[in-house]
Amino acid sequence: MLFDFSPAIWLLLACVLVQLYYAAYYFLPFANRPPEPEPDEAAAQPVSVLVCAHNELENLRRLLPLLLQQEYPAGFEIVLIDDRSSDDTFLYVQQLVQYYPNVRLVTIDRTPAGLAPKKYALTLGIKTARYPQLLFTDADCIPATNHWLSRMQHGFRQPADMVLGYSAYAPEEGFLNKLIRFETLLTGGQYLSFAWRGKPYMGVGRNLAYTRQVFTSTKGFASHIRSLSGDDDLLVQDAVARGARVAVVAEPGAHTLSEPSQTWTAWWRQKRRHLSAGRRYRLSDRLRLGNFIGSNLLFYGVSAAALFSRPDWIPLAGLWVVRTAMVCFTYQRLSRRLDDPLPVALLPVLDVVYFFYYFALGMSLFLYRTLRWK
Template identity: 85%
Template sequence: MLSVLLLSFSPAIWLLLATVLVQLYYAAYYFWPFATRPPEPAPTEAGAEPVSVLVCAHNELDNLRRLLPLLLRQEYPADLEIVLIDDRSDDDTYLYAQQLSQYYPNFRLVTIGRTPDGLSPKKYALTLGIKAARHPQLLFTDADCIPATNQWVQHLAAGFRQPADMVLGYSAYATEPGFLNKLVRFETLLTGAQYLSFAWRGQPYMGVGRNLAYTRAVFTSTKGFASHIRSLSGDDDLLVQDAVAQGARVAVVAEPAAHTLSEPAGTWGGWWRQKRRHLSAGRSYRLADRLRIGNFIGSNLLFYAVSLALLFSRADWIPLAGLWVARTGLVCATYQRLSRRLDDPLPVALLPVLDVVYFFYYLALGMSLFLYRNLRWK
């Protein structure tokens, strides 16, 4: 009887089941073990090396007034240098930096007057900042971020002792009212779950410049940003790609004390432009990484596409409902556990809705990048 029932299912149901099994694999091998791993040990003073924290800013005085004091108050047992790279700002960034340098001997300013034609402004500015930094271990964040705690430097720098040449951290977005904020945070959680858990499994492919660290030796081994210096995006993920190709060891530091916190996009258009810029670098990833990410994204998109088609087939409603219940339980359990582990909670009841909206939004972004590739930078 059971075999007859199974044979009566349409090929679309079997395809839908295959997509769920693919997603189950990612949850069981990457996401759930990463979310339930033991807490990372607290950093100790023993073995702490001097570090330089680099921040690149273009007309971000208000953000710098919030960020720099927090960086200067970081607790770190070894020498800590803060390097501000003023990238062609025409506000009062220079004057503010000069005031700080009078009171904090460990604060330094690197000023960029112009960017050579054809080069990415941020990558050019970061290159000059890295050359000016005094220490070989370099930590990076963005001007519109803040460290979650005054232990951020300690935790992120401790990743070098695993040992590692690069350290990947997690950067969350602030909680605000509205559906867009929840969707932005869901996308951030899902992206973080992928690049952190993949790296934890020995398959690193990207990081985020809001919370990233690497050694000067790694930067030198990749010849800096040379392979993608003309691309506006990729100062973080494409550098990780190049570094891994050169044999760099990558560590993950994902304790809440090591997070950074950013202000999310306040409009759909702002988030659209931001995500277009971030996703544009993906075409330069290694084939294995594109396949690994593509299988996960593609299985989710295919699940929804097949489900829509099956809504018009009354004979398949029962197995369709069963697979939807199973997948919804899988999504809620896995993403809730990840959000707790990364201290980035989202309403459990809203997770299935966010999942649907996100993957259709992702499809629209992919089509947009295929049809219209022009990008803008500040």
């Protein structure tokens, strides 16, 4: 009988339709949107760029000169927060302070018991900053261009209280690097396109801007000051709940570039920290993300079971062809929009590995919740 398929095939079809919805409503319209306008220098305002560093001397030697070279006529300061470093970070930044009046140093000797070290350090840095507009990056990042600052600050004139940017990882040899970049592309596609559709739920601290008023309205990191993760996404959650307006700046000139983890273990620990904040998201955001991630995980799980049913092989193959074509087309368009290219032929493989890796991470957090920080 025509269309007399097993329940497994109908379930797989439902999963594919859910994923098609996300591609058609969120990812592809965002990927195909026109380029953002050039920044209006006449309307620019001074900005404070904040960098928190813990034993990051070599990274700071690379980052700080690039920040000082930013082309931003409105003026800016760099607030370097030395968070309990035992290397020569203090001496290096002190030398810069003598030559560059817009470089300022905040030194943290100790973190009060029970508080998240980075959030405590950022709080003191924000209190020290001179200007109401704040732009954040990490010590192990670099701006993609000398116009990073001006492009990110242009987002405030949409108008907005928070600006979400994209932070890519440097391409290197090896499968792990490609998987890390795929995960970054997929995550970026989610939070940027959702925000563009008016559903902001997170940002990344490697490339994030907000006003001092936003930080004050959320009482800083007060709601999650004891949680190691969430200095970026949980702050966005709190700010949006209080009515903050969020803009997206996704032009390649506004990106930052980071060094990826070199080992599977290091990446595992990093992703555990990031994923742990998700349980604090608003219910609507958890459902929106859960539908997307769950439909992908369910598709792979049911597909594996359907392989043992010979009558399901033909419709299973058809659904795999449709979904694979969708994955390749959608993620290729996202990678082009975000200037973060990956081999198209490898995208289906990366998709399979990533979602099984995500499932393993979720199980790990459920069974073992202890996290590590620097």
